[in-house]
Amino acid sequence: MTATPIYSTFETELRVRPDDIDMFQHVHNSKYFDYVLAARYEQMERCYGMAMEKFMERGFGWVVRTAYVDYKRALTMGDYFIVTTGIETIDDKGCRVKFSIKNKATNKICCDGWFDYTMIDMATGRGAKVPQDIIELYSI
Numbered sequence: 001m002t003a004t005p006i007y008s009t010f011e012t013e014l015r016v017r018p019d020d021i022d023m024f025q026h027v028h029n030s031k032y033f034d035y036v037l038a039a040r041y042e043q044m045e046r047c048y049g050m051a052m053e054k055f056m057e058r059g060f061g062w063v064v065r066t067a068y069v070d071y072k073r074a075l076t077m078g079d080y081f082i083v084t085t086g087i088e089t090i091d092d093k094g095c096r097v098k099f100s101i102k103n104k105a106t107n108k109i110c111c112d113g114w115f116d117y118t119m120i121d122m123a124t125g126r127g128a129k130v131p132q133d134i135i136e137l138y139s140i
Contacts, residue, residue, distance in 0.1 A: 009086030010047040012039035016079045026074035039083035062117045069113040080104040092129045094118040
């Protein structure tokens with residue numbers, strides 16, 4: 001029996017900006033996607049030691065194939081929040097990154113979900129096999 005791999009989770013603190021607010025005076029639903037993508041970008045370099053630029057130098061990129069978000073409660077102007085992300089699964093075609101966004105003041109989840117990423121060959125724009133060294137880098 002093969003053990004199921006375990007992957008690290010990481011946190012990034014961000015703050016709601018005025019341009020994130022919609023006409024209902026809370027964060028627009030599309031901004032939560034931006035928060036997760038910003039956190040992943042920052043965590044790739046800080047936590048994994050491989051910034052997106054390193055993938056690009058090797059001719060690879062990550063694209064979102066599917067995204068799922070379960071909204072629970074709103075963030076509002078000036079709120080500080082924690083974006084927690086971590087790889088749930090990874091294979092030779094891509095990975096699923098789970099996430100949650102928690103209001104720092106209330107410690108309550110605002111939303112959670114996952115993104116399926118596919119690795120692409122930057123030259124062709126087509127799917128590429130995830131190199132073994134990258135799978136190992138992302139594994140504990």
